[in-house]
Amino acid sequence: MGNRGMEDLIPLVNKMQDAFSAIGQNSQLDLPQIAVVGGQSAGKSSVLENFVGKDFLPRGSGIVTRRPLVLQLINCPTEYAEFLHCKGKKFTDFDEVRGEIEAETDRITGQNKGISPVPINLRVYSPHVLNLTLVDLPGMTKVPVGDQPADIEQQIRDMLYQFVTKDNCLLLAVSPANSDLANSDALKIAKEVDPQGQRTIGVITKLDLMDEGTDAREILENKLLPLRRGYIGVVNRSQKDIDGKKDITAAMAAERKFFLTHPGYRHLAERMGTPYLQKTLNQRLLPPSHKTAEQFIKWLPRLFTLPPPPSHSLCFYIAATRCLLSMHSHFTNDLD
Numbered sequence: 500m501g502n503r504g505m506e507d508l509i510p511l512v513n514k515m516q517d518a519f520s521a522i523g524q525n526s527q528l529d530l531p532q533i534a535v536v537g538g539q540s541a542g543k544s545s546v547l548e549n550f551v552g553k554d555f556l557p558r559g560s561g562i563v564t565r566r567p568l569v570l571q572l573i574n575c576p577t578e579y580a581e582f583l584h585c586k587g588k589k590f591t592d593f594d595e596v597r598g599e600i601e602a603e604t605d606r607i608t609g610q611n612k613g614i615s616p617v618p619i620n621l622r623v624y625s626p627h628v629l630n631l632t633l634v635d636l637p638g639m640t641k642v643p644v645g646d647q648p649a650d651i652e653q654q655i656r657d658m659l660y661q662f663v664t665k666d667n668c669l670l671l672a673v674s675p676a677n678s679d680l681a682n683s684d685a686l687k688i689a690k691e692v693d694p695q696g697q698r699t700i701g702v703i704t705k706l707d708l709m710d711e712g713t714d715a716r717e718i719l720e721n722k723l724l725p726l727r728r729g730y731i732g733v734v735n736r737s738q739k740d741i742d743g744k745k746d747i748t749a750a751m752a753a754e755r756k757f758f759l760t761h762p763g764y765r766h767l768a769e770r771m772g773t774p775y776l777q778k779t780l781n782q783r784l785l786p787p788s789h790k791t792a793e794q795f796i797k798w799l800p801r802l803f804t805l806p807p808p809p810s811h812s813l814c815f816y817i818a819a820t821r822c823l824l825s826m827h828s829h830f831t832n833d834l835d
Contacts, residue, residue: 537673542704545735583620696727
C-alpha cells in the first residue's frame, strides 16, 4: 500500500507546474522529494535504474552525474520518458534517454568534467514504478579533474545543500558495504543537515563484493552507527553484468536469492532489496511543509494576473483548487 495522500497530491501539483511552464512562468513550488547522496561509485545510479527497471543513466569514471537530475517516477499504463527541456517529445528508447542526459549535461557544463547546479528534469511514466520524485546528485569528490575548479568539493557540497536542507526532502544516504561506514560521505552530509535522523534512510550497496568471511549484518540490524529510520541493503548489477546487458528483472531475482540464501542476511530478507526500498520511500514521503503551503497560497493571486488563459485553463483552476484542498487536509490531519 503506497502513500495514498501523497500519490493523489503529486500529480495535481505536476499539472499546475506544467500549466505555469506552458505560459513561461516558474511556480517555485517544492514537492516532497528524495535526494540521493553518496560518494563516487557508491552505487547511486544503479539504485535509481533498479527503481525504473531500465538502463538510462550515463556511466563512466570520475564524476558522471555533473548536474542534478530531478527524476519523477509516475505510475502509468504506458512506458515512456519526457524531459522538461524537450517539451512534447516522448522517449520510448531509454538508450536515447541516456544520450539526451549526456547531451544536455554537456550543453551547460562542457565536455571536460565541469559541473553545474542547473537541474535536468526527467519524468518516467511506467506501470512498473511507484510515484516518487528523486534527485540524483553528484558524488562527493576531493580532487579536481579536467575543467573542474580547485574548490570542486565545496561546489558540490553547496549544490547538495540546495536540496538536502529542505524540510520535505528525504535523504537516501547510499554507502558501499566494502568501505568503512564511519567514513561515508553520505552519512556525514546526513548528520550535518539532519542531526536527529528524521529524514535519513541508509542504503547499503555492494554487499556481494565484501571480503570473504565478512558481512554487514550489524549495520543492517541497525546496531553499528544506527539511524532512526535504519538501513536497507541492496545488491546492484556488477560492471560485468552491465557490460553483458544483464536484464534488470533478472538482477532483481538474483538480489532476492542473495538475501534469502546468505547466512548473515536471510533473517532480514523481507526488509532488504530494491522492491522493499522503493515501497518504503513511497510510504515515507514527507507531507508538504507549511513553507510549501505558503508558496502555494502566494500562487493564487497570480492566477488572476496571468495573460489570456489557455484552452486548458479550466483544468488548471480545478487542479489548483483540488491541490489546495488536499494540502489543507494534510495539515488538518497533522493537527488532530
